[in-house]
Every structure is written in C-alpha cells, then in structure tokens.
Amino acid sequence: METITAELHRYLLERCIENDRRAQFQIYKLYADAMYNVCRRMLKTEEDAQDILQEAFVDAFTKLKTFRFDAPFGSWLKRIVVNRCINFLKKRKLLVIHAEEGKLAHIPQPNSQEDFQEIDWEIDLVRKCMEKLPEGARVVLNLYLFEGYDHAEIADILGITESTSKAQYSKARKKLRQIVEEEKQKQQAALWKIN
Amino acid sequence: MEDKLKTWAQQHRKEMDVFQAPEFLWERIAAQLDRQEKTRQYWWKNAYVRIAASIVLILVSATFLVLYQRQLTSENTLQAAYPELKQAEAYFKPIIAAKMRRIEQIGDKDLLNLLLEDLALLEKDYQTLAKDLQDHADNRQIIQAMIANYRSRLQLLERILNQLEQKQQDNVEL
Known part of the structure; x- marks a missing residue:
C-alpha cells in the first residue's frame, strides 16, 4: 500500500514539473495545512503567513526540477517554507540573534526534572506563551521543538553557529518556563476570584 | 541528558497544527x-x-x-583607378610566377623557404602601399613605389635564379 502511495506521489510530482496545474493542486492539498501551520508558528499575523505560504509554494513548483527524489518531498518543501519565513523576518529586522559566545562556557544543560515536571504543560498555553518570547529565541525554540530540526540544521538555516543555537534554545526554554508559570498563576488567581 | 520538553513537544506535535490553510490561497x-x-x-x-x-x-x-x-x-577599384598599376601588374605577375616555378624546380628546400620569406616581406610592403593609396587618392609617388615593389621582387628572383643556374653549369662542366 505504501509503495503505491509513494509511486502515485512521485507521479504527481513529475506531472508538477510539467506544470500540470491539477497535479500541482493535488500536491498543494496534501501539504497546504501542514505548511500553513509552520508559517503560523513562525510569523505572527495571519496575512503574513498566507503571503509567505503562497510565495513558498510558487517557489517550490518553480524549482521542482531541482528536487532529487532521494529525500522526502515534505522535508524539501518545509525547508523552502522555513527559509521564506526566516527571510521575511530578517527583512523586517524582526529576527536578531546575538551570538552569545561569551556565555558559552556555561550553557545550562536542560535539567528537565526540575523545570519540566513541576508544571502541567498544556499545548495551547505553550503556544500562547511562545508568542511572548523575543523573536530570536522564539524562532530557535520553535525550529527545535516543533519543526524537528537539530541544532546543526538550525545553525545552517539561520546562519549562526551551532553553539549559538544551543545557547538560544536554553535561554528560550528558561524564559518560556517563566512565562508559562506566570500565566498559570494568573489563571489561578482568576479562578480564585471567581470562586 | 534527555530533554523532556523536546520529548513532550514531539508527542504533542500534531496538536500544534490547529490551523487550516485558507481556501482562496x-x-x-x-x-x-x-x-x-x-x-x-x-x-x-x-x-x-x-x-x-x-x-x-x-x-x-x-x-x-x-x-x-x-x-x-x-583591389579592383584600385586597379581601375590607376591604369599604370594595372599594366604593371599584368606585366610582372606572370614573369614572377614563371621564375618562381623555375626556382622550385632547381633550387633546394632551404633556399626556397628563405626566398618565400623575403617575398612575403615585399608583399606586406605592397599591401601597406595599396592601403596608403586608398587613403590618399592620386598619389603618384605611391604608385611608383608599388611598381618598384614588383620590380624588386622580380630582381630578387632573377638574381637567385642566375646564381642557381650558374651553379648548375659549374656542376655540369666539372
């Protein structure tokens, strides 16, 4: 079953190279939602996410000829989407990542037991809290946690060093925990008032 | 050390995708x-x-x-404009060609090569003169020089031919 799907997929992609609009629509339908969510996580507004998604798909279909079938198409497409988002943020001067080389001596290891278990992480709350992070920290955290890139890949995407990526992630993680805790307390306080 | 936040995020990865791409896109x-x-x-x-x-x-x-x-x-206009040049060419060219053939028959290869080099130099001079003539029309001196150029070629060939024939005769006599 899987090979049939894979072959159909490949066939569709080959039709896409020939600029077959219907095949392109099929591929779009398969990936649009996932890629749109990538954009929404990377960019703050709905309009920006739509614009960038449009550009990314046009870009992908235009240079599909260069796609080698050895890697999954999804990862290839996602990389285009992510790069587009990063370029957009950089252009708007939103994305500034300081290479904190001086602080590298003590990159805090993620001591998860202490900062993870104490609070009950909820996905919606995390998403809301992530928006409050500084842009650089937010992007690195998102790429690492949800887009599934490792630090070497993030370094490559953002044009920073691997250690800067690690440092940014650590910082972002700490900050996120702090924000989540604050939010929790706020919620508690609100509940308490109601009761 | 295991990063529990990362593990947690991976487990809830699907729940993060809450949006749908808009229809109009x-x-x-x-x-x-x-x-x-x-x-x-x-x-x-x-x-x-x-x-x-x-x-x-x-x-x-x-x-x-x-x-x-x-x-x-x-080239044609040049000769048409200067009849004496045309005459000179008609006169010299066949003689030069005949002498050349004769030298080719009796001369050796090294000599022939040297001769061709000299003739090439003269030909180059001739071309320069022809160009000058085009630039400054009606210049008698240039036409004279061009005719002299033909004469030089012929003289050169005759001199060498004489020497060659002299040598041949000496050989026969000996």
Whole structure:
C-alpha cells in the first residue's frame, strides 16, 4: 500500500514539473495545512503567513526540477517554507540573534526534572506563551521543538553557529518556563476570584 | 541528558497544527504560476521584442554585407583607378610566377623557404602601399613605389635564379 502511495506521489510530482496545474493542486492539498501551520508558528499575523505560504509554494513548483527524489518531498518543501519565513523576518529586522559566545562556557544543560515536571504543560498555553518570547529565541525554540530540526540544521538555516543555537534554545526554554508559570498563576488567581 | 520538553513537544506535535490553510490561497498560487509561465516562456512572442530582434538582425547583416563588399571591391577599384598599376601588374605577375616555378624546380628546400620569406616581406610592403593609396587618392609617388615593389621582387628572383643556374653549369662542366 505504501509503495503505491509513494509511486502515485512521485507521479504527481513529475506531472508538477510539467506544470500540470491539477497535479500541482493535488500536491498543494496534501501539504497546504501542514505548511500553513509552520508559517503560523513562525510569523505572527495571519496575512503574513498566507503571503509567505503562497510565495513558498510558487517557489517550490518553480524549482521542482531541482528536487532529487532521494529525500522526502515534505522535508524539501518545509525547508523552502522555513527559509521564506526566516527571510521575511530578517527583512523586517524582526529576527536578531546575538551570538552569545561569551556565555558559552556555561550553557545550562536542560535539567528537565526540575523545570519540566513541576508544571502541567498544556499545548495551547505553550503556544500562547511562545508568542511572548523575543523573536530570536522564539524562532530557535520553535525550529527545535516543533519543526524537528537539530541544532546543526538550525545553525545552517539561520546562519549562526551551532553553539549559538544551543545557547538560544536554553535561554528560550528558561524564559518560556517563566512565562508559562506566570500565566498559570494568573489563571489561578482568576479562578480564585471567581470562586 | 534527555530533554523532556523536546520529548513532550514531539508527542504533542500534531496538536500544534490547529490551523487550516485558507481556501482562496490555491487560486492566488495558481494565478501567480500562470503569470510566471507567461512571462518566462513567451517573452519572445512579444511583438516589440520580435520587432527589436528583427531590426538588430537586419542591422548586423547589413553591416557585414557592406564590409564584405568593400573588401571585395577595394583591389579592383584600385586597379581601375590607376591604369599604370594595372599594366604593371599584368606585366610582372606572370614573369614572377614563371621564375618562381623555375626556382622550385632547381633550387633546394632551404633556399626556397628563405626566398618565400623575403617575398612575403615585399608583399606586406605592397599591401601597406595599396592601403596608403586608398587613403590618399592620386598619389603618384605611391604608385611608383608599388611598381618598384614588383620590380624588386622580380630582381630578387632573377638574381637567385642566375646564381642557381650558374651553379648548375659549374656542376655540369666539372
């Protein structure tokens, strides 16, 4: 079953190279939602996410000829989407990542037991809290946690060093925990008032 | 050490995808692809582009044609304009050719090569003179020099031929 799907997929992609609009629509339908969510996580507004998604798909279909079938198409497409988002943020001067080389001596290891278990992480709350992070920290955290890139890949995407990526992630993680805790307390306080 | 936040995020990865791509987006993408294809594939179908290309083509071929014609006629016009030059050429050319053939028959290869080098130098001088004549029309001195050039060639050939024949005779006598 899987090979049939894979072959159909490949066939569709080959039709896409020939600029077959219907095949392109099929591929779009398969990936649009996932890629749109990538954009929404990377960019703050709905309009920006739509614009960038449009550009990314046009870009992908235009240079599909260069796609080698050895890697999954999804990862290839996602990389285009992510790069587009990063370029957009950089252009708007939103994305500034300081290479904190001086602080590298003590990159805090993620001591998860202490900062993870104490609070009950909820996905919606995390998403809301992530928006409050500084842009650089937010992007690195998102790429690492949800887009599934490792630090070497993030370094490559953002044009920073691997250690800067690690440092940014650590910082972002700490900050996120702090924000989540604050939010929790706020919620508690609100509940308490109601009761 | 295991990063529990990362593990947790991976477990809840699917829940993060809460949005749906808006319906109208595909139309925007398709429209943009249409526009792109038109500009990329059919730019040469544009009337202005074609007219411009035709004009360039005509200009280039006309230039080449004129240059070629000019080169072709320059020698003929030169001789037509100066009858004495034409006469001189008609007189010298066959004699020079005959002497050359004779030297080729009896001379050795090294000598022949040296001779050809000298003749080439004279020919180069002649071409320079011919060009001068074109630039400054009706210059008697130049025509005289050109005729002298032919004479020099002939003299050179005769001298060498004489020497060769002398040598041959000596050989026979011995």
